[in-house]
Each structure stands twice: as C-alpha cells, then as structure tokens.
Amino acid sequence: MKRAVTALVSALALIGCQTLTDPPLDQETVVETAPAVELVEAGQVNPDLNGGKIIALAHEAAGGETFVSPGSLFLSGHNTIYEKDGSSTVWDQYAMWRVFADEKSDAHVANGKVRIEGWSEGQLALLLSFDGEATYNQSGRMEDQSANAMWSNNFGFGAIRNALDFGWTQTRRSDRTIDGKPAYMVQLTDPESGKTLFGFDQSTMQILYVGFDTPRGWHERRYSDYFSKPGINWQQAGRVRLFYDGVMSNEAIWTDFQVGADYSDETFVIETVPVEPSF
Incomplete structure (x- = not known):
C-alpha cells in the first residue's frame, strides 16, 4: 500500500x-x-464478527435466556468506597435487589425496581431504593423526584439485556485490551439515542467493561472474577470496579447471587429504617 x-x-x-x-x-x-x-474496522480481529453477533455470543456465555430475562436478581457481598483524599471506607455487608422491566427504551433511566443496602460494622451506611415510580432513602420517599435523575449515574449495565430488542443498534468499535485481555468492543444505541460501550473477553465472551456518560462524568465499570453456582446457567462477576473520569470510586465484591426470586412491592418502598441487614 x-x-x-x-x-x-x-x-x-x-x-x-x-x-x-x-x-x-x-x-x-x-x-x-x-x-x-x-x-471503524481498524484494529479489529475477526472483522466479519459484527456487533449483533458479538452481543448474541455474549448473551449465550452469560447464561442465555436466563441472563437476558432473569426476572429478578439479588447480589450480596461487600463494597469499598474510595475517597479523593486517599482514604477508604468498607461496607462489610452490601446487597442489591433488582426486579427487571420487560422493556427498556433508555439505558440510563431508572426502570423496574431496585434496592441497595450498605452496612459498616453493624451501622447502616446506605439505604436507597426505586419502586418503579419514586426514589426512597433512610428518610422515606424523596419528594423531590428529580432525585430519580441520579440513577443515571448507575443504570447502564442492563442495556446488554435489551441490546437485541427492536429499535436498538449494535456497532462494533476498535478492539481494546482490558485488564490484560483482548476485548471486542460494541457500542449500543438505545431507542432514545443513548449510547453505552461494552467490552467482551475475546476468548470467553464474558463482559469485561461498560462505559457511558453521566452527569458525574464518564463512568466505567470493569468486571472480573466470574463465578457460578450449581443448577443455574448464570455467570456472575465477583469483582466490579467503578470509575468516574478515570478515578476509581468504589469496588464491589459479590460473593453470592440469586436469580428469579419473587420480591414484594414493599421491599422497594422504604417506610421504616431497618435496624439490621435485610439479607
């Protein structure tokens, strides 16, 4: 040439x-x-493997239909919060309950239901939930529902489950190396034109990375230490590191998960503050 x-x-x-x-x-x-x-094809191995095919392979590697439509998900473990001054705080008991909506047109808007609890040495450190309409914290329902906008700092990973739905597009980007692993990169665009970038291990098709823009800055998550449990087709990341504009904000270590359980609406409506972990 x-x-x-x-x-x-x-x-x-x-x-x-x-x-x-x-x-x-x-x-x-x-x-x-x-x-x-x-x-767009520069720096790509297997260039015939387009974005949609990569997503389909990633779905299969993560658990197939169980991963795409789990109904609900419960995760528990611990979480380390990193401060700007170099100090850190450990939430030694940390859990998330999630009920998924059937459809998602905007990857970064709260939908479905979610509850998050963090405890440090027996003291409640974080209590936050979304019941599908309103956001709650230790003080109960947050009347200023602009608080719902803060979920855009956190919602994004779920885009992978809806990535092959009608109205979504999957665009392959240049490959990267993530945590020493060659990765396929695919940018998802949702029906509201929101964009989310995913990275997949080229050898296992496990999800290694997600990145998207938020009011707090460019948000990245790195996933590793996958594990599974007998009797269920599900691959769970045991370690999730969260970054904003390149600075690590926290590191969640998940040690257990449960898929498809039923949770009452009351789980996501906070009226009283728990005196001990709800899990």
Missing part, C-alpha cells in the same frame, strides 16, 4: 512539472491499490 501511494505521489509530481511544450503521455501505468479500510 505504501509503495503504491509513493508511486502515485511521484507520478502526480512529475505531471505537475510538465510544461505546455511537453509531449503528452502516450501510455498510462495502472497502479494497483489495496481496498480501503473503514476506520
């Missing part, structure tokens, strides 16, 4: 130096050039 370009430039230079009295060229030399490569 370089040789062909050099030859072409040289030919143009010679033509530019001709005077009106120069005899016309009586023969043209055909210069063979390589096909152009779109920048």
Whole structure:
C-alpha cells in the first residue's frame, strides 16, 4: 500500500512539472491499490464478527435466556468506597435487589425496581431504593423526584439485556485490551439515542467493561472474577470496579447471587429504617 501511494505521489509530481511544450503521455501505468479500510474496522480481529453477533455470543456465555430475562436478581457481598483524599471506607455487608422491566427504551433511566443496602460494622451506611415510580432513602420517599435523575449515574449495565430488542443498534468499535485481555468492543444505541460501550473477553465472551456518560462524568465499570453456582446457567462477576473520569470510586465484591426470586412491592418502598441487614 505504501509503495503504491509513493508511486502515485511521484507520478502526480512529475505531471505537475510538465510544461505546455511537453509531449503528452502516450501510455498510462495502472497502479494497483489495496481496498480501503473503514476506520471503524481498524484494529479489529475477526472483522466479519459484527456487533449483533458479538452481543448474541455474549448473551449465550452469560447464561442465555436466563441472563437476558432473569426476572429478578439479588447480589450480596461487600463494597469499598474510595475517597479523593486517599482514604477508604468498607461496607462489610452490601446487597442489591433488582426486579427487571420487560422493556427498556433508555439505558440510563431508572426502570423496574431496585434496592441497595450498605452496612459498616453493624451501622447502616446506605439505604436507597426505586419502586418503579419514586426514589426512597433512610428518610422515606424523596419528594423531590428529580432525585430519580441520579440513577443515571448507575443504570447502564442492563442495556446488554435489551441490546437485541427492536429499535436498538449494535456497532462494533476498535478492539481494546482490558485488564490484560483482548476485548471486542460494541457500542449500543438505545431507542432514545443513548449510547453505552461494552467490552467482551475475546476468548470467553464474558463482559469485561461498560462505559457511558453521566452527569458525574464518564463512568466505567470493569468486571472480573466470574463465578457460578450449581443448577443455574448464570455467570456472575465477583469483582466490579467503578470509575468516574478515570478515578476509581468504589469496588464491589459479590460473593453470592440469586436469580428469579419473587420480591414484594414493599421491599422497594422504604417506610421504616431497618435496624439490621435485610439479607
């Protein structure tokens, strides 16, 4: 390719130096050039593997239909919060309950239901929930429902489950190396034009990365230490590191999970503050 370009430039230079009295060229030399490569395909292994195919493979690797439509998910473990001054706080008991909506048109808007509890040495450190309409904390229902907007700092991973739904697009991006692992990168665009970038381990198709823009800055999550349990087709990331504008904010270590359990509406409506963990 370089040789062909050099030859072409040289030919143009010679033509530019001709005077009106120069005899016309009586023969043209055909210069063979390589096909152009779109920048979006630069740095991609297996270029025939498009975004939609990668997502389908990732779904299968994560648990197939169980992963795509789990109904609900419960996670428990612990969480370390990193402060700007270099200090850290450990929530030694940490849990999340999640009930998923059937459809999702905006990857970064709260939908379905979620409850998060964090405890540190027996003291409640965090209590936050969304019941499908309103947000709650230790003080109960938050009347300023602009609080719902804060969920946009957290909602994004679930886009992977709806990625093949009608109205969504999947665009493959240049490959990366994430935590030492070659990764396929796919940008999802939801029906509301929101974009979420995912990275997948090229050897296992496990989810390694998600990134999206938030009011707090560019948010990235890195997933590793996957584990499973007997009797269920599900791969759970045991370690999740969260970053905003490149700075790690917290690191969640999940040690257990439960898929498909039923949770009452009261689980997500906070009227009284628990005196001990609800899990």
